[in-house]
Amino acid sequence: MGNVLTLPWQGRKKGESNIKLVKKAIKGDSKAFTELMKVHKASLYKIAYSYVKDEQKALDILQETTYKGLLNINKLSEPKFFKTWITKVLINVAIDYSKKEDKIVYIEEEANIVEKAKEISIEEKLDLYDAIDSLREQYKMVIILKYFNDMTIEEISQNMDIPINTVKSHMRRAKKQLKEILMEGEINEQ
CATH class of the missing domain: 1.10.1740.10 (RNA polymerase sigma factor, region 2, helix turn helix motif)
Structure with a gap:
């Protein structure tokens, strides 16, 4: 057979x-x-x-x-x-x-x-840059690499020598903190 x-x-x-x-x-x-x-x-x-x-x-x-x-x-x-x-x-x-x-x-x-x-005013951009600058160093780096250098999560992981899930976690926390900082700024202006 x-x-x-x-x-x-x-x-x-x-x-x-x-x-x-x-x-x-x-x-x-x-x-x-x-x-x-x-x-x-x-x-x-x-x-x-x-x-x-x-x-x-x-x-x-x-x-x-x-x-x-x-x-x-x-x-x-x-x-x-x-x-x-x-x-x-x-x-x-x-x-x-x-x-x-x-x-x-x-x-x-x-x-x-x-x-x-494109519709964001210069003042809003400055507020955003200040908010980014106030983040913890690793959160700031993840945001800069992602949104200013157009890196992928994988590239950020390699560049920072940290696991991909850590990059994702830093990204979530950074965005949350940025939102809180920027919302707080809007409340203080009113």
């Missing part, structure tokens, strides 16, 4: 471990990298699908992950962490993909925000 199910490790030399494949891939062996991707394809696809809930988009993300992984495999320092590393690459690709999708949806909203920002 023939093989009904093709197993991920079929076709590999007997005894060749994933770590050996990773080491070969790091040295530039694209066939070894292809074999590694075959081994992890199903679990990576599931993760991609969980982000986008669409088969074709998940396949696109998987393809982009394979491409980026092949280009950057030489940056992997510990072969035993290949699965973690390639999963991180996939998640970053999925996040970027989702951002592109979100940008398309929110273009009209952004246009409205830009129009409203």
Whole structure:
């Protein structure tokens, strides 16, 4: 009876471990990298699908992950962490993909925000700058990097060397404090 199910490790030399494949891939062996991707394809696809809930988009993300992984495999320092590393690459690709999708949806909203920002008086801008300046240092930095340097949450995380969730937390707290400071200023003016 023939093989009904093709197993991920079929076709590999007997005894060749994933770590050996990773080491070969790091040295530039694209066939070894292809074999590694075959081994992890199903679990990576599931993760991609969980982000986008669409088969074709998940396949696109998987393809982009394979491409980026092949280009950057030489940056992997510990072969035993290949699965973690390639999963991180996939998640970053999925996040970027989702951002592109979100940008398309929110273009009209952004246009409205830009129009409203143009209407802000110089006094209001000065109040905003003063309010930003009064924030705790890490909150101020997150706001400046996000809104004045147009960095993504991921880029801020890398630049400040803090986890993404910490960046998000700082962003929420900074916005809350700014709102309180600016509302307090309006009350005092009346």
